[in-house]
Amino acid sequence: MIGFVAWDSDEIATFRARWPVGTPARAACELPYWTAARTNDAVMIGPGNIGPDGILTFLQSKTGGRAYVPWPNPLPEFAEGCADEREAVKAASTGTGQTFLAVASRPRSVKGLGNLIADYARAAGIKDRSAHGLRKALLTAIAEAGGTSHAIMAWGGHSSLSEVEHYTKAVQVRRHVGRERGRNVVSPQRG
Template structure:
């Protein structure tokens, strides 16, 4: 019978059923009123087993309390599904916030009564970016509902999001900005190390905090999985760089000088002196504050844009830029190459770069 079992004499595992059959041991998560779930055939104290158990228990504890056939039931089912749980933590947070808001408004409304007009009315009072996230949530929920045959049609497909005004966003750092920052923060400071790491890799702050020596392969390429997208990014670390990046070797040399100047070595390059990983928020403030002290009004994300821009100006293709920066869609990269091509169109072939032009 399922009950409570203590793993390694420390952790109580509730709803765990263990079956001995044919000389083998099988583990299941089994709770009253819920379908039995198979767990890995591993020792109870192993990290892999405990992780699988925790994931299964999370799904179990989100069992629907909503009335059958309601929008709320579909939302609760979606939030417990693999489709939802497979996304990044930050994406799940956004979707859950909007899903809970929809659920609160819908109360006991039947899913069969949901129309495109209802969804449009829900989007109307929201700002453009919030409306875009809300529509993503509606489409994810409706797609799940249709897959589970809780909806016969998907009314979210005909709904249209509001146009999002074009904005510059975080501006890219200029050559003058880079020079000012380097002049203010010398090699050996955490401000300089953070700057050089983000500038060379083009990584987002959320990824920069976890980059470390263990991510460098035998081929000399740094590879890390992006937190936002779950996709990999590849950066020439010690290997011979591609032809378009040969003119950037001074930047890589600066980074390695900053790394060699560290007093403490840890699993991540930007860890604190005590070996703790820095938070994305803290690191973002560190760069912004340090930039202001250098009379540079730019952000850490602007360094990512600067790397993409310099890659485009060096002749890298959209695919090559995307491999380095980790952008998923080519459309995200094309505006960098478009700007570089237009700039090149008004320059002479033999133009020399003078200090006044930088």
């Protein structure tokens, strides 16, 4: 995967240990991670994006693809072990306005969110990680947990299967040379 580097599970665990639920840093990290939203979309996600079916849905501003993220609805089989993680994400996303990441009842700025995540990561001792790396981490974790290309496409809001192939291809290559088996989405220790 070229470009931004995906956070690994140790980095996510380190971040969570440094920034507990209830801090702006934790909210800034958790929502883009769980939703796999780019910063320009994450700053706009709020309670109005949750449908009566319990699925958080939003339109990707970059691709126009619609993303579907489990919120209170039952988790897909590959993510069943992540119920506690999802509850932590919901607890961390406490914006009281129209968006979960609202600051003073206004959406957080796109650039501000990206800079905050990088700054908070550095303060936790994590270097060279970005908000987009959180997106990549979640989509990679879905592939590692046995989620299909269609599952990654739906959760990430991709508009074509070719856009998600690099996630599943990398996992399949590793499985061909190792003893790795499908597993649930990574759920590092929460602080």
